Protein backbone atom coordinates (compact mmCIF):
# COMPACT_ATOMS: atom_id res chain seq x y z
CA UNK A 1 0.00 0.00 0.00
CA UNK A 2 1.38 3.40 -0.90
CA UNK A 3 0.45 6.75 0.54
CA UNK A 4 -1.98 8.84 -1.44
CA UNK A 5 -0.11 11.64 -3.12
CA UNK A 6 -1.71 14.96 -2.34
CA UNK A 7 -0.75 16.22 -5.77
CA UNK A 8 -3.53 15.48 -8.25
CA UNK A 9 -2.84 13.02 -11.07
CA UNK A 10 -3.06 15.70 -13.74
CA UNK A 11 -0.18 17.55 -12.10
CA UNK A 12 1.78 14.30 -11.92
CA UNK A 13 1.28 13.67 -15.59
CA UNK A 14 2.08 17.25 -16.45
CA UNK A 15 5.36 17.14 -14.59
CA UNK A 16 6.46 13.68 -15.55
CA UNK A 17 8.06 11.09 -13.33
CA UNK A 18 8.42 12.09 -9.68
CA UNK A 19 9.89 8.83 -8.45
CA UNK A 20 13.33 10.34 -7.82
CA UNK A 21 11.97 13.26 -5.80
CA UNK A 22 12.05 13.34 -2.00
CA UNK A 23 8.87 12.53 -0.08
CA UNK A 24 7.34 15.37 1.91
CA UNK A 25 4.49 14.64 4.32
CA UNK A 26 2.04 17.34 5.35
CA UNK A 27 0.30 16.59 8.67
CA UNK A 28 -2.44 19.13 9.32
CA UNK A 29 -6.09 18.84 10.34
CA UNK A 30 -7.12 21.73 8.11
CA UNK A 31 -8.38 20.85 4.63
CA UNK A 32 -7.74 24.44 3.59
CA UNK A 33 -3.99 24.07 4.31
CA UNK A 34 -3.91 20.84 2.31
CA UNK A 35 -5.48 22.34 -0.78
CA UNK A 36 -3.39 25.50 -0.46
CA UNK A 37 -0.09 23.62 -0.29
CA UNK A 38 -1.09 21.09 -2.94
CA UNK A 39 -1.62 24.03 -5.25
CA UNK A 40 1.33 26.18 -4.19
CA UNK A 41 3.88 23.34 -4.03
CA UNK A 42 2.69 21.60 -7.20
CA UNK A 43 5.76 22.66 -9.14
CA UNK A 44 8.32 21.79 -6.46
CA UNK A 45 10.49 18.72 -7.16
CA UNK A 46 8.90 16.74 -4.30
CA UNK A 47 6.33 14.01 -3.72
CA UNK A 48 3.76 15.61 -1.45
CA UNK A 49 1.70 13.29 0.77
CA UNK A 50 -1.05 14.38 3.10
CA UNK A 51 -2.44 13.26 6.47
CA UNK A 52 -5.31 14.98 8.28
CA UNK A 53 -4.54 13.81 11.81
CA UNK A 54 -1.40 13.12 13.82
CA UNK A 55 -2.30 9.43 14.15
CA UNK A 56 -2.70 9.05 10.38
CA UNK A 57 0.46 11.11 9.83
CA UNK A 58 2.57 8.97 12.17
CA UNK A 59 1.33 5.80 10.51
CA UNK A 60 2.13 7.22 7.04
CA UNK A 61 5.49 8.54 8.16
CA UNK A 62 6.59 5.10 9.36
CA UNK A 63 5.55 3.66 6.03
CA UNK A 64 7.08 6.19 3.62
CA UNK A 65 9.89 7.58 5.79
CA UNK A 66 9.64 11.06 4.33
CA UNK A 67 12.66 13.33 3.95
CA UNK A 68 10.60 16.18 5.34
CA UNK A 69 7.47 16.49 7.48
CA UNK A 70 5.43 19.69 7.63
CA UNK A 71 3.75 19.41 11.00
CA UNK A 72 0.84 21.44 12.30
CA UNK A 73 0.84 22.15 16.05
CA UNK A 74 -2.83 22.52 16.84
CA UNK A 75 -4.64 19.28 16.09
CA UNK A 76 -7.31 17.36 18.06
CA UNK A 77 -6.32 14.24 20.06
CA UNK A 78 -2.58 14.05 19.39
CA UNK A 79 -1.16 17.54 18.99
CA UNK A 80 1.95 18.56 17.04
CA UNK A 81 4.29 18.50 20.03
CA UNK A 82 3.27 14.94 20.96
CA UNK A 83 3.59 13.88 17.31
CA UNK A 84 7.04 15.48 17.10
CA UNK A 85 8.17 13.60 20.21
CA UNK A 86 7.03 10.32 18.67
CA UNK A 87 8.72 11.09 15.35
CA UNK A 88 12.02 11.75 17.07
CA UNK A 89 11.65 8.56 19.18
CA UNK A 90 11.04 6.31 16.17
CA UNK A 91 14.33 4.83 14.89
CA UNK A 92 13.37 4.93 11.19
CA UNK A 93 12.12 8.52 11.42
CA UNK A 94 14.85 10.25 13.40
CA UNK A 95 16.45 11.52 10.20
CA UNK A 96 13.22 12.96 8.78
CA UNK A 97 13.44 16.73 8.96
CA UNK A 98 10.45 18.42 10.58
CA UNK A 99 9.23 21.95 9.94
CA UNK A 100 6.56 23.01 12.41
CA UNK A 101 3.82 25.04 10.75
CA UNK A 102 1.64 26.97 13.14
CA UNK A 103 -0.52 30.04 13.43
CA UNK A 104 1.05 30.64 16.82
CA UNK A 105 3.78 33.26 16.77
CA UNK A 106 4.48 32.52 20.42
CA UNK A 107 8.21 32.35 21.27
CA UNK A 108 7.56 29.55 23.77
CA UNK A 109 6.00 27.36 21.07
CA UNK A 110 8.87 28.07 18.70
CA UNK A 111 11.49 27.19 21.31
CA UNK A 112 9.59 24.05 22.37
CA UNK A 113 9.30 22.87 18.73
CA UNK A 114 12.97 23.43 17.99
CA UNK A 115 14.06 21.82 21.24
CA UNK A 116 11.98 18.74 20.49
CA UNK A 117 13.99 18.31 17.29
CA UNK A 118 12.19 20.30 14.59
CA UNK A 119 14.67 21.96 12.23
CA UNK A 120 12.49 25.00 11.58
CA UNK A 121 9.27 26.79 12.48
CA UNK A 122 7.10 28.66 9.98
CA UNK A 123 4.04 30.67 10.92
CA UNK A 124 0.68 30.71 9.17
CA UNK A 125 -0.49 32.43 7.05
CA UNK A 126 2.40 31.34 4.88
CA UNK A 127 4.73 33.56 3.03
CA UNK A 128 5.13 31.06 0.18
CA UNK A 129 8.62 32.05 -1.08
CA UNK A 130 9.84 31.81 2.50
CA UNK A 131 8.20 28.42 3.11
CA UNK A 132 9.65 27.07 -0.16
CA UNK A 133 13.14 28.32 0.73
CA UNK A 134 12.94 26.80 4.22
CA UNK A 135 11.69 23.49 2.76
CA UNK A 136 14.57 23.38 0.29
CA UNK A 137 17.05 24.08 3.05
CA UNK A 138 15.57 21.26 5.18
CA UNK A 139 15.70 18.88 2.21
CA UNK A 140 19.36 19.77 1.60
CA UNK A 141 20.08 19.02 5.25
CA UNK A 142 18.34 15.66 4.92
CA UNK A 143 20.45 14.84 1.87
CA UNK A 144 23.70 15.71 3.64
CA UNK A 145 22.73 13.64 6.70
CA UNK A 146 21.84 10.67 4.49
CA UNK A 147 25.20 10.97 2.73
CA UNK A 148 27.08 11.10 6.04
CA UNK A 149 25.15 8.11 7.36
CA UNK A 150 25.99 6.18 4.20
CA UNK A 151 29.69 7.08 4.43
CA UNK A 152 29.77 6.00 8.07
CA UNK A 153 28.69 2.50 6.94
CA UNK A 154 31.29 2.05 4.22
CA UNK A 155 34.81 0.72 4.79
CA UNK A 156 37.27 3.27 3.43
CA UNK A 157 39.83 0.81 2.07
CA UNK A 158 37.53 -1.63 0.29
CA UNK A 159 34.28 0.23 -0.41
CA UNK A 160 32.20 -2.63 1.04
CA UNK A 161 30.17 -2.34 4.26
CA UNK A 162 32.08 -1.90 7.53
CA UNK A 163 31.54 -3.43 10.96
CA UNK A 164 28.80 -0.97 11.90
CA UNK A 165 26.94 -1.70 8.68
CA UNK A 166 27.33 -5.46 9.34
CA UNK A 167 25.84 -5.07 12.83
CA UNK A 168 22.84 -3.16 11.47
CA UNK A 169 22.29 -5.62 8.65
CA UNK A 170 22.68 -8.71 10.82
CA UNK A 171 20.04 -7.36 13.23
CA UNK A 172 17.71 -6.76 10.26
CA UNK A 173 18.33 -10.21 8.79
CA UNK A 174 17.72 -11.86 12.17
CA UNK A 175 14.32 -10.26 12.46
CA UNK A 176 13.56 -11.26 8.86
CA UNK A 177 14.61 -14.82 9.73
CA UNK A 178 12.37 -14.73 12.82
CA UNK A 179 9.39 -13.30 10.91
CA UNK A 180 9.64 -15.27 7.69
CA UNK A 181 11.26 -18.42 9.07
CA UNK A 182 13.87 -18.08 6.32
CA UNK A 183 17.32 -19.63 6.81
CA UNK A 184 20.38 -17.44 7.22
CA UNK A 185 24.07 -18.26 7.16
CA UNK A 186 26.72 -16.07 8.74
CA UNK A 187 30.27 -16.68 7.51
CA UNK A 188 33.43 -15.27 9.04
CA UNK A 189 36.54 -15.26 6.88
CA UNK A 190 40.09 -14.49 7.89
CA UNK A 191 43.12 -14.14 5.62
CA UNK A 192 45.74 -16.79 6.45
CA UNK A 193 49.14 -15.52 7.58
CA UNK A 194 48.24 -11.97 6.63
CA UNK A 195 50.98 -10.53 8.82
CA UNK A 196 53.52 -12.29 6.61
CA UNK A 197 52.21 -10.43 3.53
CA UNK A 198 52.64 -7.09 5.34
CA UNK A 199 56.05 -8.00 6.78
CA UNK A 200 57.47 -9.45 3.57
CA UNK A 201 55.97 -7.26 0.85
CA UNK A 202 55.00 -4.11 2.72
CA UNK A 203 51.72 -2.56 3.85
CA UNK A 204 50.78 -1.37 0.37
CA UNK A 205 50.80 -5.00 -0.78
CA UNK A 206 48.79 -5.94 2.31
CA UNK A 207 46.20 -3.26 1.50
CA UNK A 208 46.04 -4.54 -2.07
CA UNK A 209 45.26 -8.05 -0.80
CA UNK A 210 42.46 -6.73 1.43
CA UNK A 211 41.02 -4.72 -1.47
CA UNK A 212 41.39 -7.78 -3.72
CA UNK A 213 39.45 -9.93 -1.26
CA UNK A 214 36.58 -7.44 -1.23
CA UNK A 215 36.61 -7.43 -5.04
CA UNK A 216 36.55 -11.23 -5.22
CA UNK A 217 33.68 -11.38 -2.71
CA UNK A 218 31.69 -8.83 -4.66
CA UNK A 219 32.28 -10.66 -7.95
CA UNK A 220 32.10 -14.31 -6.86
CA UNK A 221 29.27 -14.29 -4.36
CA UNK A 222 25.63 -14.38 -5.43
CA UNK A 223 23.70 -11.12 -5.71
CA UNK A 224 21.85 -11.72 -2.43
CA UNK A 225 25.02 -12.39 -0.39
CA UNK A 226 26.50 -9.39 1.37
CA UNK A 227 30.20 -9.12 2.25
CA UNK A 228 31.53 -6.78 4.95
CA UNK A 229 34.96 -5.91 6.22
CA UNK A 230 34.65 -6.97 9.83
CA UNK A 231 37.97 -5.43 10.82
CA UNK A 232 41.67 -5.86 9.99
CA UNK A 233 42.02 -8.91 7.75
CA UNK A 234 38.69 -10.38 8.79
CA UNK A 235 35.53 -10.34 6.68
CA UNK A 236 31.95 -11.33 7.41
CA UNK A 237 29.42 -12.50 4.85
CA UNK A 238 25.65 -12.69 5.24
CA UNK A 239 24.07 -15.33 3.03
CA UNK A 240 20.37 -14.57 3.15
CA UNK A 241 17.68 -17.25 2.73
CA UNK A 242 20.50 -19.78 2.67
CA UNK A 243 21.29 -22.77 4.89
CA UNK A 244 24.91 -23.67 5.71
CA UNK A 245 24.56 -26.61 3.34
CA UNK A 246 23.54 -24.28 0.51
CA UNK A 247 26.20 -21.73 1.47
CA UNK A 248 29.01 -24.27 1.39
CA UNK A 249 29.47 -24.60 -2.41
CA UNK A 250 29.19 -20.82 -2.82
CA UNK A 251 31.98 -20.21 -0.31
CA UNK A 252 34.06 -23.10 -1.62
CA UNK A 253 34.02 -21.40 -5.04
CA UNK A 254 35.20 -18.16 -3.40
CA UNK A 255 37.91 -20.02 -1.48
CA UNK A 256 39.20 -21.56 -4.72
CA UNK A 257 39.13 -18.22 -6.56
CA UNK A 258 41.20 -16.65 -3.79
CA UNK A 259 43.67 -19.54 -3.79
CA UNK A 260 44.14 -19.20 -7.56
CA UNK A 261 44.54 -15.42 -7.58
CA UNK A 262 47.98 -14.14 -8.56
CA UNK A 263 48.81 -10.90 -6.77
CA UNK A 264 50.73 -8.35 -8.89
CA UNK A 265 53.03 -7.31 -6.00
CA UNK A 266 53.97 -10.93 -5.17
CA UNK A 267 52.91 -13.30 -7.97
CA UNK A 268 54.83 -16.24 -6.50
CA UNK A 269 53.26 -15.89 -3.07
CA UNK A 270 49.71 -17.16 -2.90
CA UNK A 271 47.25 -15.93 -0.31
CA UNK A 272 44.58 -18.16 1.20
CA UNK A 273 41.84 -17.74 3.74
CA UNK A 274 39.84 -19.76 6.23
CA UNK A 275 36.08 -19.70 6.73
CA UNK A 276 33.83 -20.50 9.64
CA UNK A 277 30.10 -20.58 9.12
CA UNK A 278 26.90 -21.21 10.99
CA UNK A 279 23.18 -21.21 10.24
CA UNK A 280 22.21 -22.14 13.78
CA UNK A 281 24.16 -20.46 16.58
CA UNK A 282 25.16 -22.24 19.76
CA UNK A 283 23.51 -19.56 21.95
CA UNK A 284 20.31 -17.53 21.63
CA UNK A 285 19.51 -17.22 17.88
CA UNK A 286 17.91 -13.82 18.50
CA UNK A 287 21.22 -12.38 19.65
CA UNK A 288 23.61 -11.23 16.89
CA UNK A 289 26.59 -11.99 19.11
CA UNK A 290 25.68 -15.69 19.30
CA UNK A 291 25.97 -15.89 15.52
CA UNK A 292 29.28 -14.05 15.37
CA UNK A 293 30.72 -16.14 18.20
CA UNK A 294 29.61 -19.47 16.74
CA UNK A 295 30.92 -18.65 13.25
CA UNK A 296 34.14 -17.31 14.77
CA UNK A 297 34.69 -20.55 16.69
CA UNK A 298 34.22 -22.55 13.50
CA UNK A 299 36.75 -20.21 11.84
CA UNK A 300 39.18 -20.87 14.67
CA UNK A 301 38.70 -24.62 14.19
CA UNK A 302 39.44 -24.20 10.46
CA UNK A 303 42.66 -22.34 11.32
CA UNK A 304 43.67 -25.02 13.79
CA UNK A 305 43.03 -27.78 11.27
CA UNK A 306 45.54 -26.26 8.85
CA UNK A 307 43.90 -23.13 7.30
CA UNK A 308 42.67 -22.60 3.70
CA UNK A 309 39.48 -24.48 4.49
CA UNK A 310 35.86 -24.06 5.51
CA UNK A 311 34.46 -25.27 8.81
CA UNK A 312 30.77 -25.45 9.65
CA UNK A 313 29.39 -25.12 13.17
CA UNK A 314 26.29 -26.96 14.31
CA UNK A 315 23.85 -25.76 16.95
CA UNK A 316 25.69 -27.70 19.67
CA UNK A 317 28.83 -25.69 18.95
CA UNK A 318 30.60 -28.62 17.27
CA UNK A 319 32.67 -27.83 14.18
CA UNK A 320 33.41 -29.97 11.20
CA UNK A 321 35.26 -29.54 7.94
CA UNK A 322 33.10 -28.76 4.96
CA UNK A 323 31.97 -31.79 3.02
CA UNK A 324 30.61 -30.95 -0.39
CA UNK A 325 27.94 -33.22 -1.80
CA UNK A 326 29.43 -34.85 -4.89
Ligand SMILES: [Mg+2]
Pocket residue numbers: 028029030072073074075
Ligand atom coordinates in the same frame (compact mmCIF):
# COMPACT_ATOMS: atom_id res chain seq x y z
MG1 LIG B 1 -4.57 22.70 13.09
